[in-house]
Amino acid sequence: MADHSGHGMMMDLPPFTLARGLELSLDPFFLISSLVALGLYGWGVARLVRRGDAWQAGRTVAFVLGVLSIALVMCTKLNDYGMVMFSVHMVQHMVISMLSPILLLLGAPMTLALRALPVAGRGRKGPRELLLKVLHSRYMRVVTHPAFTLPMFIASLYGLYFTPLFDFLMESKTGHTFMMVHFLMVGVVFFWPIMGVDPGPRRPGYVMRMLELFAGMPFHAFFGIALMMASQPMIGTYMSPPASLGIDALSDQEAAGGIAWAFSEIPSVVVLIALLFQWRRSEEREAKRKDRAADRDGDKELEQYNAYLASLHARGS
Template identity: 40%
Template sequence: PGLPQPQALHIAVAHPLRTAPEPDQRTLNPEGPLYLWGLRTLRRRGIGWPTGRTISWVAGCVFLFLTTSSGFGMYARAEFSAHMTAHILLSIVVPIFLAMGGPMTLALRALPAAAPADPPGPREWLLEFINNPISRLLTHPAVVGAQFVAGFYLFYLGGMYEELISEHLGHMFMNGFFLVSGYLFFWVIIGVDETPTPVSPRTRFLILLSSMSFHILFGLMLINSQTILAEAWYSDLNLPWIPDLLRDQQVGGGISVAAGEAMLLVVLLALGRRWHSSRGQTRERAHRATADKRAEPRSEKVLQQGPSSN
């Protein structure tokens, strides 16, 4: 239900950038224009903004559009391997780019503060969203790691996948969950915006490494499983270019392991580089503080002696 016939689906594959007709895929993503508005506001005030963050945000928006609003997004409902590719894009690739764009930092710099006599404005609501107890709970390292991994097992191995993939609203729900879950995870792990509760680099490393382990295990379970997920749904489609549903599912498991772990490894290396840089800056500040303390007694001694006479 809600899925085009194989002939129309094949056209979507032949023209992967063609806009798909589903309502959720026709909807324009507002995050791109809002980000550009923030950049324009800062530029008018003469405030700079790192170009790398802008490039990262635009890249995330482009990948999000291609994944959900092109023919590929329509095709992902008909072939498990394509669906798993979309899963990786929405839960890992897009969130990494968006988190590195620093949208909340940009908004806080661009939005004006409300006057004391005025009711709270957008900037105050954003601060409340960031600092409220629910946000602190959702961005707690243990919670953010658990929810990122749990979605894989809950949807695919918990008996929910066929019900969700066979309905358009169910497919929309999965896409939204993967996107939000991935953004929360990578906001805490490598995001530019400050989290409600500070997280040490060591904790980020541990959460990322544990998530990589569970992600590898999930992909291996798909590869080795002899049970076809959503078999009735895919069998009813009877697409001629997918003669072996189990083989296609194994390919999807391989995509999950290879693509997912490659992107997580990139994040691990980037996080390690940031940690090393942060430790270097900390050591430099400590050396400066030590040097200042050693210089203080000498300065006091010189002041007490006064200027030397010739």
């Protein structure tokens, strides 16, 4: 196995426990990114509140939980253990690619930005106008299309873990950070057209969204099963765990596979519930719209009938 430069300083890690895993071990990139994200979101909410506009508290809670879930796996010792334990790394991967994106998207950060950013003057383009242009660009139509998101979702498992690319990225903290950012972005673009509430270039019907969701989930399960059924360690980085951990590489790989297999079910349920809730709200809004249209039509018919009676009365007089 290659000598990974990121591992040498971690060879004396004690055996993993949840308490040890949750101890702080700050990653500068994810720490700063998390603080900036929370700060910008808080600024947007405060701006709406100051001018008397409403913003759903549930969206704020979802976004904060999404950022905190990223910080949990990247700014604690879970990140250190994830460099030498496949099972802990898989927890990081599942959270940052399947749980964090769902929570962030439920927070509707793009919608908040569009409502909070000032409108540029006539003939000018400010941050709000540039954001709208990006959201409706051809690039966004491509990266949010299932023909792109589903293969990317699958490649992030099979094309990364079962090729030398994974070991190459794990040779350094920088490579590991890049990998985690990739997992997060893949999760965002996969779940955005399915259950995101932000505006985007495409928004298929609810049945189609469910089909897209369930088209991707089995690949996570198959990936987990492949790891659990393997008769020898398959990932070079985790073939020789530090002796201080007191773990067996094959058993740790089986645990990682079990995590990948089990975790694929949780986001599916959460997204399905969110989809059904959005579908119900959409139907309610459509019913109200039709009721208002019917009321307007009824008012017009009544006005026409009254005018007709008035004309008859006038002719009779």
